[in-house]
Amino acid sequence: MNERMPLPSARDGHPFPDLAHVRAVLFDFDGTLVDTxxxxxxxxxxxxxxxxxxxxxxxxxxxxxxxxxxxxxxxxxxxxxxxxxxxxxxxxxxxxxxxxxxxVRVFPGVPELLRALKEAGISAAVVTNRHRRTLEYGVHKLGLAPCFATLVAYQDVERHKPDPEPVRTALARLKVPPTYALMIGDQPEDRLAAQGAGVHFAWAGWSPLARTNADGDAPLLFSPHELLIALSRTREGGSSGRL
Incomplete structure (x- = not known):
C-alpha cells in the first residue's frame, strides 16, 4: 500500500481522522455554510x-x-x-x-464542495439551532437545497446543540452510523454535539469565528476545498465515487 500524503490539517498540528468510510458530512449552518x-x-x-x-x-x-x-x-x-x-x-x-x-451570503467554495459531495455519493445534511423558516429560505435562495439529504433545525428536536440529539437525528434520517460521519462547524457547541454523538469533527476554518474558537481538539480546515482534498486522499481505492 502506498504511503498517504500529509493531509492539509497537518499544519494545525492535529492529525485528520481516516475518512475512507465517510458516508455523510453534517454541516452547521451559520458561520459554516453561510456568512451571517x-x-x-x-x-x-x-x-x-x-x-x-x-x-x-x-x-x-x-x-x-x-x-x-x-x-x-x-x-x-x-x-x-x-x-x-x-x-x-x-x-x-x-x-x-x-x-x-x-x-445572507454563502462562503466561497461551499457550493462547489456540496456539489462534489453529492456527485461522490456522500450525503450532506445541515444540523443547526436556527429556526426552520429562515433555514429553508436560505438554502433555497442560495441554490443549495438540492445538495442536502436532510435539514435538522430548531423545531426538529427537543434538545439542541451542544446536546447530541440534533446530530443523532440527522444520522437516523440518513441511516448512517456515527463512525461513518463527519461534522463541520464553527462553534464549541458544534464540536460538543458531534463528540457526544460519536461523530468525527473538524473546524470550518474559512470562518473567522471557527479560527477563534478552534481549541486544538479537532482538525482545522482553512477552505472548503481542503475538505475535498482530505476526503479524496483518504478514500483512494475505497470508494467508487469521485471527489
Whole structure:
C-alpha cells in the first residue's frame, strides 16, 4: 500500500481522522455554510440596545452565537417571564428575517464542495439551532437545497446543540452510523454535539469565528476545498465515487 500524503490539517498540528468510510458530512449552518455573523450580531445588538442600553457589546453577542436564541435571551435577560421571552424572540426574529433576506451570503467554495459531495455519493445534511423558516429560505435562495439529504433545525428536536440529539437525528434520517460521519462547524457547541454523538469533527476554518474558537481538539480546515482534498486522499481505492 502506498504511503498517504500529509493531509492539509497537518499544519494545525492535529492529525485528520481516516475518512475512507465517510458516508455523510453534517454541516452547521451559520458561520459554516453561510456568512451571517454580522447579520445576527446587528439584530441582537438592536434588541439589546432597546432593552438594556449600553450594557452589552458586539463581542458579548459573538461569544454566544452557538446557543439557541432562547438560551441567549435568558442569558442576557435573566428572570423574565415566558411571555416576555416570547416577545423578545419575536422582536429579534422580525428584525433578523429582514436582514437575513437582504444579506445572507454563502462562503466561497461551499457550493462547489456540496456539489462534489453529492456527485461522490456522500450525503450532506445541515444540523443547526436556527429556526426552520429562515433555514429553508436560505438554502433555497442560495441554490443549495438540492445538495442536502436532510435539514435538522430548531423545531426538529427537543434538545439542541451542544446536546447530541440534533446530530443523532440527522444520522437516523440518513441511516448512517456515527463512525461513518463527519461534522463541520464553527462553534464549541458544534464540536460538543458531534463528540457526544460519536461523530468525527473538524473546524470550518474559512470562518473567522471557527479560527477563534478552534481549541486544538479537532482538525482545522482553512477552505472548503481542503475538505475535498482530505476526503479524496483518504478514500483512494475505497470508494467508487469521485471527489
Amino acid at each position: 455573523e454580522r447579520l445576527i450580531v446587528e439584530s441582537m445588538m438592536r434588541l439589546l440596545e432597546e432593552e438594556a442600553p449600553g450594557r452589552f457589546r458586539p463581542e458579548d453577542v459573538r461569544r454566544n452565537l452557538g446557543l439557541t436564541l432562547d438560551a441567549q435571551l435568558r442569558l442576557y435577560f435573566p428572570g423574565r417571564t415566558e411571555e416576555e421571552y416570547a416577545r423578545l424572540a419575536a422582536r429579534y426574529r422580525e428584525d433578523h428575517e429582514r436582514r437575513f433576506a437582504e444579506g
